[in-house]
Each structure stands twice: as C-alpha cells, then as structure tokens.
Amino acid sequence: MPRAFTPKVVTANHLLEGDVIYLKADNSWTRELAEAELITDEADAQLRLLEAESQKDVTVGAYLADAKAGENGPEPTHFREEFRRTGPSNYRHGKQEAEANV
Amino acid sequence: MYKYNDFDHAFLAERNRQFRAQVERRIDGQLTEDEFKPLRLMNGLYLQLHAYMLRVAIPYGTLNADQMRTLALLAEKWDKGYGHFTTRQNIQYNWPKLQDVPDMLDALAKVNMHAIQTSGNTIRNVTADHFAGAAADEIEDPRPIAELIRQWTTDHPEFQFMGRKFKIAVSASAADRAVLKAHDLAVRIVKNDDDVIGYQVLVGGGLGRTPMIGKVLNDFVAQDDLLPYIESVVSVWNQIGRRDNKYKARIKITVHEHGIDEIRRLTDERFALVRPTFGGADKALFEDIKAHFASPDFRTGTTEAFDAAYEADPVFRAWADTNLAEHRAEGHAIATISIKKHGATPGDATAEQMREMASIAEDLAYGELRISHEQNVILPHVHKNDLPAIHARLKAADLATANIGLISDIIACPGMDYCALATARSIQVAETIATRFDELKLEHDIGHLQIKISGCINACGHHHVGHIGILGLDRAGVENYQITLGGDATETAEIGTRTGPGFAYDEIVPAIERIVHAYLEIRAHSEETFLETYRRVGMEPFKAALYPPAEAKVA
Ligand code: SF4
Numbered sequence: 051m052p053r054a055f056t057p058k059v060v061t062a063n064h065l066l067e068g069d070v071i072y073l074k075a076d077n078s079w080t081r082e083l084a085e086a087e088l089i090t091d092e093a094d095a096q097l098r099l100l101e102a103e104s105q106k107d108v109t110v111g112a113y114l115a116d117a118k119a120g121e122n123g124p125e126p127t128h129f130r131e132e133f134r135r136t137g138p139s140n141y142r143h144g145k146q147e148a149e150a151n152v
Numbered sequence: 153m154y155k156y157n158d159f160d161h162a163f164l165a166e167r168n169r170q171f172r173a174q175v176e177r178r179i180d181g182q183l184t185e186d187e188f189k190p191l192r193l194m195n196g197l198y199l200q201l202h203a204y205m206l207r208v209a210i211p212y213g214t215l216n217a218d219q220m221r222t223l224a225l226l227a228e229k230w231d232k233g234y235g236h237f238t239t240r241q242n243i244q245y246n247w248p249k250l251q252d253v254p255d256m257l258d259a260l261a262k263v264n265m266h267a268i269q270t271s272g273n274t275i276r277n278v279t280a281d282h283f284a285g286a287a288a289d290e291i292e293d294p295r296p297i298a299e300l301i302r303q304w305t306t307d308h309p310e311f312q313f314m315g316r317k318f319k320i321a322v323s324a325s326a327a328d329r330a331v332l333k334a335h336d337l338a339v340r341i342v343k344n345d346d347d348v349i350g351y352q353v354l355v356g357g358g359l360g361r362t363p364m365i366g367k368v369l370n371d372f373v374a375q376d377d378l379l380p381y382i383e384s385v386v387s388v389w390n391q392i393g394r395r396d397n398k399y400k401a402r403i404k405i406t407v408h409e410h411g412i413d414e415i416r417r418l419t420d421e422r423f424a425l426v427r428p429t430f431g432g433a434d435k436a437l438f439e440d441i442k443a444h445f446a447s448p449d450f451r452t453g454t455t456e457a458f459d460a461a462y463e464a465d466p467v468f469r470a471w472a473d474t475n476l477a478e479h480r481a482e483g484h485a486i487a488t489i490s491i492k493k494h495g496a497t498p499g500d501a502t503a504e505q506m507r508e509m510a511s512i513a514e515d516l517a518y519g520e521l522r523i524s525h526e527q528n529v530i531l532p533h534v535h536k537n538d539l540p541a542i543h544a545r546l547k548a549a550d551l552a553t554a555n556i557g558l559i560s561d562i563i564a565c566p567g568m569d570y571c572a573l574a575t576a577r578s579i580q581v582a583e584t585i586a587t588r589f590d591e592l593k594l595e596h597d598i599g600h601l602q603i604k605i606s607g608c609i610n611a612c613g614h615h616h617v618g619h620i621g622i623l624g625l626d627r628a629g630v631e632n633y634q635i636t637l638g639g640d641a642t643e644t645a646e647i648g649t650r651t652g653p654g655f656a657y658d659e660i661v662p663a664i665e666r667i668v669h670a671y672l673e674i675r676a677h678s679e680e681t682f683l684e685t686y687r688r689v690g691m692e693p694f695k696a697a698l699y700p701p702a703e704a705k706v707a
Contacts (some may be wrong), residue, residue: 065250111199131639141497
C-alpha cells in the first residue's frame with residue numbers, strides 16, 4: 051500500500067547566505083518556517099518544488115520537508131528540521147541570533 | 153617549515169582568481185548549482201545545515217604564528233569569531249557567505265594556505281603525527297615527505313576525479329599518534345637492519361560504514377621510490393576500485409575484495425611502469441623541501457624555573473602532568489593546549505584565543521604550532537623554563553584546561569548542530585559528558601580514557617577507535633546512540649565492539665557513567681587503564697553494568 055501523503059513545506063538554502071529558507075504561498079521566500087506554505091496535496095507539492103527549483107538565483111538544494119500544522123503555522127515533525135529552523139544548539143547562532151537582535 | 157616558491161604563489165593566485173570568477177558566475181546566474189557544486193567542493197566550500205562551511209587545509213597540521221593569526225582574521229572578519237579544528241588537522245568555518253569566500257581565500261594565500269582538495273574525490277590534505285619534528289621517539293621528521301606528497305598530489309591531473317576520496321597519513325615513530333591504520337594509505341618511516349631509512353606502506357584502513365584496519369602492503373620502500381610507489385597504489389585502486397557503489401568505492405573495500413596479496417602484485421606491476429617515469433626531479437625537490445624543515449636552534453640551560461613552579465604551584469603541576477610530552481631536545485617539552493574546556497565545543501577556538509596562541513608561539517615557543525587530529529593545539533618546541541609563563545598566559549586566555557588524554561578530552565564531529573549528513577548531535581553529548589565528569593571530580597582518578605563521538609555513520613569523530621565510541625543515529629525520528637568499547641587509535645589499532653542496543657539522548661550520559669563506574673570497580677589497580685581492563689575482562693562486565701536486568705525493558 052502506498053504510504054499516505056503527509057503535509058510538506060518547500061525548503062532550501064539561500065544562495066548567498068546559505069541559510070535556511072522556506073517557500074511562501076506567493077512564491078517568495080521566508081526565513082521563518084511558520085510563514086511557509088503548508089502543502090497538503092501530493093501533486094501540488096511536486097509543482098511547488100519545481101517552482102522553487104526554478105528560482106536558481108535564490109535557492110540551493112530545494113526539497114520537500116515534512117511538517118505539520120501548528121498554532122502559528124507549519125511546525126517540523128523531525129528533529130533535523132527543528133535544528134534547521136532554529137540553528138545550532140551549542141551557540142545562539144543562526145536564526146536564534148537573528149531573533150535576539152530584533 | 154615549508155615556504156612557497158614563485159611557482160606555488162603563482163599557482164595559488166591563479167586558482168583563486170579562477171574560483172573568484174566561478175563564484176561571480178554562480179551569483180549572476182551563468183552557472184547552475186549543478187555546475188558550480190563540483191567547483192566549490194574542489195575549493196573546500198560545502199553547504200551545511202544552516203550555512204556554507206569553508207574547510208581550510210592545515211598541511212600535516214603545521215602552522216606558524218602568522219598563519220594562525222590569519223585563521224583568527226578569517227574567523228573574525230568573515231565568520232562568527234571562532235573556528236573549528238577537525239580530526240583531519242584542518243579548520244572549518246561554519247558561517248561564511250558565498251560572496252566573501254574569494255576574499256577569505258586571498259587572505260589565506262598571503263600566508264601560503266588554501267582550501268584546495270579539502271573536499272571532493274581527490275587525495276585530501278596529508279595528515280601527520282602532531283608531534284612530528286619534536287617527539288623523542290621519532291626516527292626523523294616525517295613532515296618533509298608529507299610536504300613532498302602534498303606537492304605531488306595537489307592538482308595531480310590523474311587524481312582529481314577518482315571513485316572516492318583518498319586520505320594519506322605519515323609518521324616516523326613506533327608509537328602511532330596519527331591513526332595510520334585508519335587511513336587509505338599510510339607511510340611510516342622505518343629503519344631496516346642495516347640502519348637505512350625507508351618507508352613502510354600500509355593500505356586499506358578506514359572508518360565509516362565499513363571500518364577496516366590498514367594492512368602492510370610493503371615493509372620497506374626505498375627512499376627514492378616513495379612517490380612512484382604511492383602513485384602506483386593510487387592508480388591501481390583508481391582503475392579497479394568500484395565506481396558502481398559509493399559505499400564500496402574506498403580502497404579498503406578494494407583491498408578487502410581483491411586481497412592484500414593481489415593488490416601488492418598489481419602495485420608491483422604498475423610500479424615497474426611508473427618508476428622509470430620519475431626522472432629524479434622528485435629527489436631534487438625532496439632535498440630542497442628537507443632544508444625547509446631544519447630544526448630550530450634549541451636553547452640550552454637548566455630547567456630551574458620549571459622545577460620551582462612544578463614544586464610550588466599545584467595547578468601548574470596538574471597541567472604539566474597531563475599536557476606535556478617528551479621532547480627530543482634536552483630541557484624541552486612538547487606542550488598540548490587543550491581545546492576541550494569542560495562544557496565547551498571540542499575543537500572550537502575563538503579568534504582571540506588563536507591570536508594569543510600565535511603570540512605565545514612567537515614569544516616563547518620557536519614560532520611553531522600544530523593541530524592534532526584530537527582537535528587540540530600543540531606547541532611542539534618549548535624550553536621547560538618557559539612553561540610557567542606559557543601556562544599563565546594560557547590561563548588568562550581560558551586555554552589552560554589540564555585534561556589531555558583524559559575522559560573530557562573528547563573527539564566530537566560537528567554532528568547535527570551543523571553537518572548536513574548528520575543523523576544525531578555529537579557536540580552536546582561531548583559537552584555533557586565532560587561537564588558531568590568534571591562535577592564528579594573523577595577525571596584524574598579515571599586516567600587515560602578516550603571517548604570519540606560521531607554524529608553519523610561516516611565516523612568523522614573516529615568513534616570506532618575510541619576506547620569508548622559513541623555513534624549518533626536517527627532511529628524512527630529520534631536521536632539514538634550506539635556505544636562501542638575497546639577501540640584503539642594507536643599502533644595496536646582496533647575497531648571497537650558494540651555493547652548492544654543504543655541509548656536515547658537523555659540516557660547516553662548516564663550510560664557512559666555506568667561504564668566508567670564499572671571500570672573503576674573492576675580495574676586490577678589504579679594504574680590499569682580503561683583499555684587494559686577491557687582487554688583483560690572483555691565485554692561482559694560492562695554489558696552487565698550497561699543493561700542491568702532490573703532496568704531491562706522486558707517485552
Ligand atoms: S561523522 Fe557524520 S555527522 Fe559527523 S561530521 Fe562526519 S558526516 Fe557529519
């Protein structure tokens with residue numbers, strides 16, 4: 051039996067900074083997972099991935115990552131994606147540092 | 153140490169110019185990522201979890217003060233103020249921006265450094281015994297042959313696109329501090345019965361998915377034959393090594409599948425063809441290189457100041473007892489600077505710390521520094537009388553941790569905190585173990601015990617050869633840690649044995665504690681090391697401590 055499709059977000063690394071970005075519903079990119087488009091349809095997911103991959107001047111290594119709907123938007127389901135959306139745990143660098151600077 | 157000649161400078165400048173143009177073409181869209189990726193990897197630029205990562209080669213782990221200052225400059229100007237020393241004696245920067253990398257490489261070129269062949273399926277940076285040139289037990293300084301091999305491999309046209317990467321290590325002592333037997337190829341400088349110096353060549357070692365201990369391919373290669381011999385080995389493997397499956401592509405599998413005798417026969421056959429093509433330029437070059445590694449003019453004089461401080465200051469004494477090693481020159485010592493402060497990331501040094509280490513080297517240690525595969529920094533030549541002053545400066549720079557060879561001197565790869573390939577964290581596990589045993593105040597009582605941690609099966613953290621090895625895996629979306637015991641990274645190299653089922657993230661440190669307490673209970677006497685005890689009693693008592701029946705999860 052084929053596995054049921056689980057919701058996804060399109061994620062990639064930014065070409066210049068290398069940091070983690072997510073595709074929004076309007077085809078622009080965000081650094082916040084919560085602002086990403088949560089894709090619930092499998093065929094749609096492939097199309098959205100193609101859209102992301104076509105933006106070669108912004109993205110590197112786009113892929114579909116599992117996510118689930120949370121109170122404030124998509125949330126990770128796997129700890130790898132949790133690290134990607136937060137940053138490393140040994141220093142407050144990456145996204146958590148950016149937050150601290152706000 | 154080796155100084156670049158005009159050829160080296162011109163080569164590097166041209167290479168950096170090319171890469172700068174490649175980066176520009178990538179940014180303005182002329183190159184796709186598929187086209188650019190192999191180019192950036194050839195120049196040490198990876199894309200990791202949160203950012204790009206630049207891996208800079210530190211050839212055979214040797215640095216002078218200016219080079220160390222440049223590493224600090226890179227950390228400060230283009231990164232987040234620190235660098236990570238790796239198990240391959242390199243340094244990694246975790247946060248460079250793509251457009252800055254060409255400037256970083258130009259800054260490195262000014263001090264004869266680069267990031268070439270720190271990635272890709274090439275012959276990687278040559279590593280060496282970190283005590284090379286200083287150790288009391290070495291036959292001769294192995295760095296000239298390391299440099300010879302470095303020059304021969306750099307941009308070698310035959311070896312730029314091999315089936316897989318190829319790692320070479322060199323050493324010149326009976327004691328192996330360079331993990332020779334875990335390398336694709338290793339060269340050990342030896343003397344034969346007639347007192348003639350030559351090279352023992354080992355092949356087929358490697359960690360990763362299929363760990364193997366290297367085997368002796370040739371007991372004695374004559375000095376003039378070394379490069380053609382190595383070239384023969386690499387080209388035999390390059391031809392018959394498997395390209396159908398990247399997990400079977402390393403030479404360890406080739407040796408395993410064909411047998412060492414067949415590899416030897418093929419190498420000899422190839423050598424007969426290759427040897428005549430080396431016209432002696434390599435010999436002349438080698439003589440030139442050797443002159444660069446002339447040993448410093450070692451001071452003479454008593455060690456009074458050292459003896460007095462050793463007597464009077466218990467903190468200095470504790471540091472001297474763990475962090476010093478025997479030097480070949482009288483009145484001298486090799487000092488290891490621990491980059492393993494309890495609770496800090498193993499191998500990470502700040503820009504200020506790098507600068508201070510550079511200054512100490514310049515002021516008090518003949519201007520030389522080394523990086524060890526154990527992720528520490530070495531002052532290879534120190535007159536003992538200067539050690540109290542060095543220790544005081546290290547203390548001020550938060551670099552005076554007295555733990556070399558102890559349980560908190562942990563090798564840990566970047567793991568899930570940075571590495572795109574990781575399946576679990578390793579840094580946090582290392583930090584917690586070190587903090588825990590510091591709290592228990594047991595570290596010195598435990599004595600020599602090496603813990604090595606990898607965040608995935610690739611084994612950059614050398615877990616297979618740790619006395620206690622820890623491998624972080626992803627088990628159904630949760631971090632899980634496998635333990636191996638009895639690994640050994642020295643001349644008596646051994647792959648550790650798995651204890652049994654793995655442990656969750658919050659169970660791994662208590663599990664390590666149980667192993668260590670078991671050791672303290674069953675060791676024959678306080679001088680018997682963990683590894684000796686393990687070899688004497690075997691796995692069972694440790695298993696019993698790890699998986700007590702009361703706690704066993706009964707199905
Ligand atoms: S062992 Fe795995 S997680 Fe650790 S640095 Fe190597 S590839 Fe990354």
